[in-house]
């Protein structure tokens with residue numbers, strides 16, 4: 001069992017640009033080589049399968065957390081599969097015990113997971129570093145929104161700083 005775990009939030013889509021899945025492979029590989037076990041949504045859908053495929057190659061602990069209603073989508077062969085009753089419980093168990101939360105490019109599910117994690121860290125309910133991997137500027141609109149919140153005093157600069165936006169594997173590794 002890995003001493004450190006990283007949770008990955010990512011796209012469930014099959015039709016995204018392949019560059020996002022290549023970036024996912026590179027980032028997951030870096031996390032594995034730095035000794036992290038990998039937690040994800042654990043389904044065969046989209047980037048989630050890419051995350052599991054890459055993590056399995058490195059022999060690290062691969063943990064998937066799924067709601068029971070997704071049982072037909074479970075990624076096979078993970079070290080551990082945890083079933084939940086709801087999506088909320090899934091999010092809670094995904095981040096539990098993780099010292100790093102990584103959002104790869106994703107849609108509203110990924111955004112929901114990322115923002116919920118940021119809120120909990122801001123409120124001191126969770127001790128976890130947060131990185132949104134900014135592949136080809138994918139997260140520039142979110143960065144701009146957070147900066148707008150700071151400019152309008154909706155968000156403290158110190159809380160804005162809780163989330164990093166690495167755009168390369170090297171920048172990501174500097175956070176590990």
Ligand code: AMP
Nearest residue numbers: 009010011012013041106107108109110
């Ligand atoms: P999205 O970013 O909208 O593609 O949603 C994917 C993210 O949200 C993953 O990190 C999952 O944990 C969760 N999720 C939301 N909807 C689904 C789905 N239909 N299948 C698998 N995971 C999903």
